Amino acid sequence: MQVERGQPRLPGFEDDDTPQVTYPPAATLFETPVEICRRVFRAVRPRTPFPEFSVEFCRFANANSFIRSDASRLEFRITDALEGAPAPILEALAFILICKLYRKPVPASQRHRYNLYLNRQDMRRHLHLLRQTRGRKHISGPQGERYNLEEIFAENNDKFFNGLLAQPALGWSRQVSKSILGHFDPSHNAIIISRLLDKPNTPRLAVEYVMYHEMLHLRYPVETKGARRRFHPKEFRDAEKLYPQLKEAKAILDKLCGAAQRPETW
Numbered sequence: 001m002q003v004e005r006g007q008p009r010l011p012g013f014e015d016d017d018t019p020q021v022t023y024p025p026a027a028t029l030f031e032t033p034v035e036i037c038r039r040v041f042r043a044v045r046p047r048t049p050f051p052e053f054s055v056e057f058c059r060f061a062n063a064n065s066f067i068r069s070d071a072s073r074l075e076f077r078i079t080d081a082l083e084g085a086p087a088p089i090l091e092a093l094a095f096i097l098i099c100k101l102y103r104k105p106v107p108a109s110q111r112h113r114y115n116l117y118l119n120r121q122d123m124r125r126h127l128h129l130l131r132q133t134r135g136r137k138h139i140s141g142p143q144g145e146r147y148n149l150e151e152i153f154a155e156n157n158d159k160f161f162n163g164l165l166a167q168p169a170l171g172w173s174r175q176v177s178k179s180i181l182g183h184f185d186p187s188h189n190a191i192i193i194s195r196l197l198d199k200p201n202t203p204r205l206a207v208e209y210v211m212y213h214e215m216l217h218l219r220y221p222v223e224t225k226g227a228r229r230r231f232h233p234k235e236f237r238d239a240e241k242l243y244p245q246l247k248e249a250k251a252i253l254d255k256l257c258g259a260a261q262r263p264e265t266w
């Protein structure tokens with residue numbers, strides 16, 4: 001039997017005013033995801049015999065996670081966006097899913113902790129990119145209406161990287177995005193540039209500079225420190241400052257996008 005088909009879904013669950021239950025403090029540091037789920041299950045259902053637990057991180061295109069139950073088994077399917085999340089976040093998610101499954105109020109502290117985490121800028125960015133890239137079967141290819149990304153990649157590679165970077169897949173975004181001018185997607189090994197920059201009135205320097213930024217992502221991968229991930233580590237930022245026409249390029253982008261684009265979002 002499948003309880004609550006595909007439910008509960010996250011995020012987007014409603015706040016409720018139901019009275020809150022207090023649960024004993026957590027000991028999450030050394031637990032595996034299954035152990036976390038078992039402990040939370042015990043806290044929410046003190047007398048129910050343990051079912052079998054399975055926790056799977058799935059390549060969803062968003063932050064949704066699911067719980068499914070039958071007579072002897074509780075199945076957690078969690079977005080892989082949370083695979084590296086700190087244990088207290090998995091604990092909070094386990095509370096939310098299990099409480100929803102058994103129609104119990106979700107402890108406010110757990111809900112709050114989970115929401116805080118999903119709302120962090122790096123998570124929001126990560127989820128945004130997931131939505132943009134997952135399910136994308138075809139990358140448009142380097143030839144735009146005006147510019148050819150392969151040419152620009154090759155030129156930048158010679159000029160700034162001694163020709164040493166291997167060329168990833170190159171393509172134009174489906175949407176004309178002003179907030180994300182480009183991104184490097186390590187899971188698809190692809191650089192995607194916003195179609196906004198392929199307009200007839202866009203100076204080539206804008207594409208060259210955004211491509212340079214994305215190529216720095218190839219050169220300086222994301223730095224992970226505990227729960228934190230640094231998309232633009234110090235070496236990255238130092239290298240970006242060396243771009244010869246930095247001021248000019250930024251001025252063009254400002255004009256194209258206004259306040260919508262900020263370097264930390266791409």
Ligand SMILES: [Zn+2]
Pocket residue numbers: 213217231232263264265266
């Ligand atoms: Zn970036």
